[in-house]
Amino acid sequence: GESVGLHLPTLSVQEGDNSIINCAYSNSASDYFIWYKQESGKGPQFIIDIRSNMDKRQGQRVTVLLNKTVKHLSLQIAATQPGDSAVYFCAEPLSGTYKYIFGTGTRLKVLA
Amino acid sequence: DSGVTQTPKHLITATGQRVTLRCSPRSGDLSVYWYQQSLDQGLQFLIQYYNGEERAKGNILERFSAQQFPDLHSELNLSSLELGDSALYFCASSRQIGGPNTGELFFGEGSRLTVL
Numbered sequence A: 001g002e003s004v005g006l007h008l009p010t011l012s013v014q015e016g017d018n019s020i021i022n023c024a025y026s027n028s029a030s031d032y033f034i035w036y037k038q039e040s041g042k043g044p045q046f047i048i049d050i051r052s053n054m055d056k057r058q059g060q061r062v063t064v065l066l067n068k069t070v071k072h073l074s075l076q077i078a079a080t081q082p083g084d085s086a087v088y089f090c091a092e093p094l095s096g097t098y099k100y101i102f103g104t105g106t107r108l109k110v111l112a
Numbered sequence B: 001d002s003g004v005t006q007t008p009k010h011l012i013t014a015t016g017q018r019v020t021l022r023c024s025p026r027s028g029d030l031s032v033y034w035y036q037q038s039l040d041q042g043l044q045f046l047i048q049y050y051n052g053e054e055r056a057k058g059n060i061l062e063r064f065s066a067q068q069f070p071d072l073h074s075e076l077n078l079s080s081l082e083l084g085d086s087a088l089y090f091c092a093s094s095r096q097i098g099g100p101n102t103g104e105l106f107f108g109e110g111s112r113l114t115v116l
Helices: none
Strands: A008-016 A019-024 A032-038 A045-051 A056-058 A062-069 A070-077 A088-094 A100-102 A106-111 B006-009 B009-015 B019-024 B031-038 B040-049 B053-057 B064-068 B074-079 B088-092 B109-114
Touching: A008 A019, A019 A056, A019 A106, A032 A062, A045 A056, A045 B019, A070 A088, A088 B019, A100 B040, A106 B088, B006 B088, B009 B019, B019 B088, B019 B109, B031 B074, B040 B088, B074 B088
Parallel strands: A008 A106, B009 B109
Antiparallel strands: A019 A070, A032 A045, A032 A088, A056 A062, A062 A070, A088 A100, A088 A106, B006 B019, B019 B074, B031 B040, B031 B088, B040 B053, B064 B074, B088 B109
């Protein structure tokens, strides 16, 4: 079933290629970021996180890059697979609070 | 399976009615968050509880209320329902060890509310 907004940016990638999903944040004081994956009809699922004292963090087939200068976060998925098709959100807790704010989301479509 | 349980999975009701959504967090998690996801607004933070106390509040309507019980499960009450309240309501939990800016959120599968 549908799970996200009508006007989501969409990234279409050929199976096996690398995917790069971007996220901009506005609060320069943010010190922790998380990427979530939401498959159709399911709840968001944690992928990877990064703290502001790091520029890069790698997981299994995923890498998150943080550019604090331009307040930009990206998620790189290597060798994209059909199972990677989902909506991807970046999220950050508002500094000093427990309030997690989610970005708009990007829909990733993997083409066979 | 995230370990977070939400009931009911689907709920259809009429305008003006009241519903209660329930959430059981992962074992050991003290924090519970409620989010609303509608077609035109993405994931919107509603409210957060930590060990029974309200810790953060988002754009939660006055018609909505929540609480966290001593056994740590939480309920979100939605009253005087309107058509625009139709959405997916997600509960998430976290350990919240070491302060607010640590730890991932574990989401349940959501409760889909349809108001007719």
